[in-house]
Amino acid sequence: xxxxxxxxxxxxxxxxxxxxxxxxxxxxxxxxxxxxxxxxxxxxxxxxxxxxxxxxxxxxxxxxxxxxxxxxxxxxxxxxxxxxxxxxxxxxxxxxxxxxxxxxxxxxxxxxxxxxxxxxxxxxxxxxxxxxxxxxxxxxxxxxxxxxxxxxxxxxxxxxxxxxxxxxxxxxxxxxxxxxxxxxxxxxxxxxxxxxxxxxxxxxxxxxxxxxxxxxxxxxxxxxxxxxxxxxxxxxxxxxxxxxxxxxxxxxxxxxxxxxxxxxxxxxxxxxxxxxxxxxxxxxxxxxxxxxxxxxxxxxxxxxxxxxxxxxxxxxxxxxxxxxxxx
Ligand code: NAD
Ligand code: DAU
Numbered sequence: 001x002x003x004x005x006x007x008x009x010x011x012x013x014x015x016x017x018x019x020x021x022x023x024x025x026x027x028x029x030x031x032x033x034x035x036x037x038x039x040x041x042x043x044x045x046x047x048x049x050x051x052x053x054x055x056x057x058x059x060x061x062x063x064x065x066x067x068x069x070x071x072x073x074x075x076x077x078x079x080x081x082x083x084x085x086x087x088x089x090x091x092x093x094x095x096x097x098x099x100x101x102x103x104x105x106x107x108x109x110x111x112x113x114x115x116x117x118x119x120x121x122x123x124x125x126x127x128x129x130x131x132x133x134x135x136x137x138x139x140x141x142x143x144x145x146x147x148x149x150x151x152x153x154x155x156x157x158x159x160x161x162x163x164x165x166x167x168x169x170x171x172x173x174x175x176x177x178x179x180x181x182x183x184x185x186x187x188x189x190x191x192x193x194x195x196x197x198x199x200x201x202x203x204x205x206x207x208x209x210x211x212x213x214x215x216x217x218x219x220x221x222x223x224x225x226x227x228x229x230x231x232x233x234x235x236x237x238x239x240x241x242x243x244x245x246x247x248x249x250x251x252x253x254x255x256x257x258x259x260x261x262x263x264x265x266x267x268x269x270x271x272x273x274x275x276x277x278x279x280x281x282x283x284x285x286x287x288x289x290x291x292x293x294x295x296x297x298x299x300x301x302x303x304x305x306x307x308x309x310x311x312x313x314x315x316x317x318x319x320x321x322x323x324x325x326x327x
């Protein structure tokens with residue numbers, strides 16, 4: 001698998017170790033977003049880390065040849081970074097996926113491509129619709145456009161070359177090991193540091209939250225039972241607006257729920273994401289285990305409170321980058 005030292009990828013490695021007897025090779029470039037600590041303590045006879053770039057054919061080709069299947073998580077993943085500098089997003093998300101596709105085509109290997117609901121653009125707040133597998137692509141940011149591009153490449157390689165691939169598009173993940181540049185861990189670590197949480201714009205924007213463990217179980221289900229060539233949307237009916245989430249974090253951490261700042265909005269900020277995941281649930285029998293966002297969030301807060309040594313080295317630089325943009 002690619003990107004296995006990142007937030008969601010490392011969760012998937014643990015999930016495979018706990019729920020299967022598979023042996024796993026992680027290919028990861030160890031960018032700023034990676035964390036080797038998230039893979040610590042795993043059995044060495046089952047999990048191997050190869051440090052390398054998914055856009056490097058010389059690294060990718062022999063690894064793909066030596067394995068039965070590829071699960072592709074590696075990406076540049078943060079929208080705000082894609083607004084500051086889109087270039088690594090194009091290289092990793094598009095050229096990297098192309099490199100993986102050419103290798104699985106050459107060696108006739110099964111591929112699962114991990115993508116995002118952001119490829120569908122956004123919904124109005126009062127729209128009764130949610131995203132489905134048939135929603136037209138309409139990405140807004142350089143990040144989501146690069147992921148949309150990668151999805152189109154996978155679909156084209158399935159149709160044109162008969163590559164045995166599936167695609168999943170998941171909503172916003174939360175849980176341990178998420179980089180503190182992202183919304184939920186940024187606000188939790190702000191509160192720990194006595195900094196007021198920072199809400200972009202009005203805070204009315206809605207995200208559909210799912211625990212990373214549930215994303216992992218869904219990807220394994222698709223890998224085992226998904227129909228080749230199909231796309232599956234992954235979501236856990238977790239729609240919340242950002243204002244609600246910030247207020248809940250403050251309350252759970254024993255602070256006044258109004259103790260936050262409104263800051264400059266994100267350029268092109270998507271208003272609402274919402275996933276209809278009936279196909280995955282009905283066809284493949286998957287369902288999420290974390291039904292209660294409040295208790296999942298409380299556990300996540302506890303995790304950041306007890307893992308300060310992990311995030312502390314990145315806090316000042318992360319906040320300085322946001323401060324430059326008035327965020
Ligand atoms: P992340 O930024 O935490 O981790 C990405 C990982 O990919 C890192 O370990 C990084 O070192 C690695 N990587 C980056 N460029 C690489 C390259 N060129 N070669 C090899 N490795 C490279 O990201 P995440 O939040 O864990 O997201 C993982 C995947 O899931 C991405 O494809 C993302 O689009 C998708 N996704 C994320 C979410 C979410 O809420 N975070 C939701 C849906 C889908
Ligand atoms: O929907 C899936 C996507 O979810 C994934 O594809 C992305 O990889 C992942 O980063 C996430 O994208 P978002 O842009 O939705 O996540 P982020 O954590 O950056 O922001 C969540 C919401 O919170 C969004 O509406 C912007 C807002 N926000 C973010 C930050 C960092 C704030 O209000 N304040 C902040 O400080």
